[in-house]
Amino acid sequence: MDTLKIRRVAIDTYHENVAYMNRECGIYRAEGFQALSKILISANGNKAVAVLNVVDDKEIVEPGQLGLSEQAFSQLNLEEGGLVTVNHAGPPKSMDAVRRKINGERLDQNDFDDITRDIADSRYSKMEMAAFLVATGQNNLDRDELLFLTRAMLNSGERMNWHEPLVADKHCIGGIPGNRTSMLVVPIVAAHGMLIPKTSSRAITSPAGTADTMEVLANVNLTPDQMLDIVREERGCLGWGGTARLAPVDDMLISVERPLGIDSQGQMVASILSKKLAAGSTHLIIDIPVGPTSKVRHMRQALALRKLFEFVGDRLNLHLEVMITDGRQPVGRGIGPVLEARDVMMVLNNDPNAPADLRQKSLQLAGRIIEFDPDVRGGQGYAIARDILESGRALVKMNDIIKAQGEKEIDLTAGELCYEVLADRDGYVVAIDNFQTAKIARIAGAPMDKKAGVDLLKKLGDKVEKGQPLYRIHAEFSADFKFAKDLARQDSGYLIGDDADQLLIPQIAF
Known part of the structure; x- marks a missing residue:
């Protein structure tokens, strides 16, 4: 059987195996391969399925070579120049279940297991993953199917075991700029002595994720072994979840979900809970902000989402509580990694000028987590969290976590190019658009x-x-500065009214 030499092509195809074959390659002509068809690559018992790209430039791939993207090269685990055989790869068998779902049928646990297994093995192209996401999006999953999907995603990768009866965590569903409560909750809860290994995401469409902001202060690319060592010593960490193979199908689906703007409630619940369970969490707080420009815009929507979280969490033996919070505006003052890190450190240092809303929300979340401790009576958590913060113990713990993860040379000064957006009239701020302020921050470079x-x-x-x-x-x-200024001039994201009492939606008791 004819073979090809592996050539590593330094292209990050982001969770998709891609292979590159020269149009003049004899195997290409003999086998009748076509661009975007899927091929099965084999060598020494190792196999990988990849989407084929056909090239005409010998500088990229010569006729006797098979180029592999970074992802495919890593999965095949061969030395560059090694020999491989290439054959046609048929569509994954589980696509039959996807087609049944498109036709409105209900899927069972085995269907979701087969689909997630094929996705984890990179047998799905991004087009096929998009078909699965659309088929299961919006309201196309009932609550039992949602449970099946969550369980299947959880079982697609490794699970961490901390060998402790109580492992705490928190997660916000997102959509609120500047909401860096995790960087305050973790040191407060860890200082109390509870285990809180926090794996966080990087931003995909927002101006900063927790991992992006923590990276201003410390290394966040922690291996599972590093996480174990740090958490054993410090009782907590703030790392990037991408370096641990936890529910990898979630990361692969997100790589397709975000560009398409698909963000259905069912898929969000499965994504969050599979990741938290894989990270070893036993007790979890979910933060659902509600506001006119947040992900969840109405209280009835928040209550329905809470029921979904509770249903799945209960059946997967996860002690889960949902907090519905105020999502009418950004939390804190900074939007972007350095500015958010500045806000966090001001709160930890008990600076009188620290953002009061960020401080208050973090204490409420930390207090609820501390009340998971069987030795803490209900209602005492907030006072304990506040004492840990005000005494300076939270700051000491944060500094210990930063040192354990690998301290960066910290510089909390914002970018030198600066433009002030001014009020166009006298009055009161009656609305702030979360989406627009986040978009401006992102266009500026965050x-x-x-x-x-x-x-x-x-x-x-x-x-x-x-x-x-x-x-x-x-x-x-x-260039970023100019685009951000132009966007702010078109729409500042602020609405000025005559009366402070005339906010766009009534005050909600959170």
Whole structure:
């Protein structure tokens, strides 16, 4: 059988195996391969399925070579120049279940197990994953199917075992800029003595994820072994979840989900709970912000989502509580990694100018987690959390975690290019658009440029005068700076009204 030499092509195809074959390759002509068809690559018992790209440039791949993207090269686990055979690969058998779901049929546990196994083995192209996401999106999963999907995603990778009866965690469903409560909750809860190994995500469409912000202070690319050592010593960590193979199908689906803008409630529940269970969590707080420009815009929607979380969590033996919080505006002042890290450190240092809303929300979340401790009476958690923060023990614990993970040379100054967005009239801030302020921060360069972002100077209910600054845009590069300024001039994201009591939605008791 004819063989080809492996050539490593330095292209990050982001959770998809891609192979490159020269159009003049004899095997290409003999086997009748076509661009975007799937091929089975074999060598020494190792196999990988990849999507084929056909190239005409011998500088990329010569006729006797098979180029592999970074992902495919890593999966095949061969030395460059090694010999492989190539054959046609048929569609994954589990696509039959996807087609049945598209036709409106209900899937069982075995169907979801087969689908997630094929996705984890890179047998699905991104087009096939998109078909699965669309088929199961919106309201196309009943609650039992959601349980089946969560369990299948959980079983697709490794699970961490901390050998302790109580492993705490928290997760916000997202959509609120500046909401860096995890970086305060973890040191507070760890200082109390509870285990809280926090694996967080990087931003995909937002100006910063917890991992992006923590990376300003410390290394977040922790291996599972490093996490174990750090958490045993410090009782907590703040790492990036991508380096541990925890529910890998979730990461692969997200790589397709985000560009398509698909964010159905069922898939979100399965994504969050599979990741938390894989990380070894036994007790979890879910934060659902509600507001006119947040992911969840109505209280009835939040209550329905809470029921879904509770149903799945209960059947997977996860002690889960949901907190519905105020999502009408960004939390804290900074939007972007450095600005958010600055806010976190101000709260930890008990700076009188620290953002009060970030401090208060973090204490509420930490207090609820501390009440998971069987030695803490209900209602005492908030006071314990506040004492840990005000005494400085949370700051000491955060500094210990930073050192354990690998301290960075910390610089919390924002980008030098600065533009102030001014109020266009006298009055009161009656609405702040979460989506628009986040978009401006991202266009300014966040999270790739750590010092880029938006620094809020006014929040809901604040009195303003015409020409007074509402927020500052910070950037490091002139092109990003120009685009962000232009976007803010089109729509600042702020609405000024005559009366502070005339907010766009009534006050909700959170």
